[in-house]
Amino acid sequence: MGGASSRDQEAETSYCLENETVESSNSSFFTDEELAKLKSDYDTGGVEKVKTVVQQKVTELDNTELNVAVTGQSGAGKSSFINAMRGLRSVDEGAAEVGTVETTMEPTRYKHPNLPNVCFWDLPGIGSLEMPLNKYLKKMKFKKYDFVVIISACRFTENDSKLAKEIKRLGKNFYFVRSKIDNDLDSKRKGGGQFNEEEQLEKIRNDCVSKLQRTGIPSPSVFLISNFDLNLYDFSLLNKALEGDLTNIMKNMYILALPNLNSEIVEKKRKELRKRIWMLAILSGVIGVVPDVSLGCDTGIVIGGIVHFRQCLGLDDSSLQSLAKRAGKPVEDLKAVVTTPLVGGEITPDVINRLAWGAAAVTISAIELTVCFIPVIGSIFGVGSSFLMTYKLLSAALDDLTESAQKVVAAAFGTKNDPNQTSAQ
Structure with missing residues (x-):
């Protein structure tokens, strides 16, 4: 040339x-x-x-590192969410341990398989006998995380609301995620009778929002997901919310880390x-x-x-x-x-x-x-x-x-x- x-x-x-x-x-x-x-x-x-x-x-x-904290009640599906975000199954090498009882007693870091600067932190369940809220807030050191995902498998509690307020006070963004939606819909189907899936999803979302409002969160957004099929429900909406809140470099890292x-x-x-x-x-x-x-x-x-x-x-x-x-x-x-x-x-x-x-x-x-x-x-x-x-x-x-x-x-x-x-x- x-x-x-x-x-x-x-x-x-x-x-x-x-x-x-x-x-x-x-x-x-x-x-x-x-x-x-x-x-x-x-x-x-x-x-x-x-x-x-x-x-x-x-x-x-x-x-630059991107550190994502995942917290919530014991058994809410925190580890399953982290595995899904890293493109892994629970049986894969390096996957977060999944159990029906609290398996995480200390913050545990899980690096992304291809982008080691992207880390998901599996935090102990909030409000357990081993980790009451006041002790939890001090021990988890939320300042070091770029944003926090608060997961619930049934309903958000007063502890979730208090946690969100503390995270907001620290200047960090937080996102409420209602997991195991596929289980809820399956139970509804097995119960017999006709039901409208869209109406049922909206009912679950509104119930979560109203309970958070009662505990002092004025305008909460709740994202409904299935850890076993992230293509379903509100996962794309969660991504859009995150992308809109992150700086250019953090947004870049988050998008590239998505499965x-x-x-x-x-x-x-x-x-x-x-x-x-x-x-x-x-x-x-x-x-x-x-x-x-x-x-x-x-x-x-x-x-x-x-x-x-x-x-x-x-x-x-x-x-x-x-x-x-x-x-x-x-x-x-x-x-x-x-x-x-x-x-x-x-x-x-x-x-x-x-x-x-x-x-x-x-x-x-x-x-x-x-x-x-x-x-x-x-x-x-x-x-x-x-x-x-x-x-x-x-x-x-x-x-x-x-x-x-x-x-x-x-x-x-x-x-x-x-x-x-x-x-x-």
């Missing part, structure tokens, strides 16, 4: 730097203030100064992963061409990005095995629908070279760059640069991996699971 003329490069640079407001902080990990500083740094210090700022942001992304339950989650992951591409491309562009590498990009950065994408999209071997077990399908059936060579083996420079054939000849305009989550910087490195090659390779790889992840989800669960549904079909 040939380089652009200096006039073309200046024009593209000027366009993107003047239009940094096209992309708000909603489409990157930078706030509006950080984007303005990034532009200023480039104006005063050039690419090297921008590289330092971007590298700091990448390091922040890699080092692949439906096409909507996979698409959300694609959007979040795309935010990192332009930063990796900038680092590649500053580093320049690695000696003895024919691609014109830093293959180490490209390979690292692809491996990260593959894990987050649930396409590594252990994730496919776990998904197959949860779906009750042979793992070979899931692997059979994968259409990209980026799954199932080691990512090597030779694999990247083959991928480059489809990406190298594509010219990207400044407008396209701005639209594709590259705020402020644009094509400052030129059309034939390592920056653009890395950007195009990672974009193509993410699209290929997302397409295969969508096919895997369809093979695992079929098309019957609608993420917007609120009840079983």
Whole structure:
């Protein structure tokens, strides 16, 4: 690929730097203030100064932790919820212990299988003889958690309300989750007679809300879920509430940690992963061409990005095995629908070279760059640069991996699971 003329490069640079407001902080990990500083740094210090700022942001992304506390009454299904959120069954290695009696006497941390910086904490049941409320509030150290999920299997109590008030006082968000909804509906069906499922769900939700209001929570939101099928009931609504409350980086971590339950989650992951591409491309562009590498990009950065994408999209071997077990399908059936060579083996420079054939000849305009989550910087490195090659390779790889992840989800669960549904079909 040939380089652009200096006039073309200046024009593209000027366009993107003047239009940094096209992309708000909603489409990157930078706030509006950080984007303005990034532009200023480039104006005063050039690419090297921008590289330092971007590298700091990448390091922040890699080092940030998301800690989720899960609490509630003994036997409410806290451990089952944590397992479901991590894409595990209770019999899988590393799963939280599930029992009919209180099995957790100390806060227990469970790391996400693919994203170890995302941790779910299984807290002891609130209000038990071993852990009365006043002692519980002191011992659990709620300040260290980013948000708290309060789970009940039947009704929320005064202790739940007191706990929520204390969490709010600490400046943390909390979410009421009513679990085991599938059990409630099954019991209703076995009782005989006709009943409307939507009306029954609304009745359960209203009952929870009214009891919380009586204990002093003015406008509580209660999310109805089944730990054994998160596609049902209010799980998608819970996710939307969480995503709206979390900062950009925390939101990114939470979405990438979700189990692949439906096409909507996979698409959300694609959007979040795309935010990192332009930063990796900038680092590649500053580093320049690695000696003895024919691609014109830093293959180490490209390979690292692809491996990260593959894990987050649930396409590594252990994730496919776990998904197959949860779906009750042979793992070979899931692997059979994968259409990209980026799954199932080691990512090597030779694999990247083959991928480059489809990406190298594509010219990207400044407008396209701005639209594709590259705020402020644009094509400052030129059309034939390592920056653009890395950007195009990672974009193509993410699209290929997302397409295969969508096919895997369809093979695992079929098309019957609608993420917007609120009840079983």
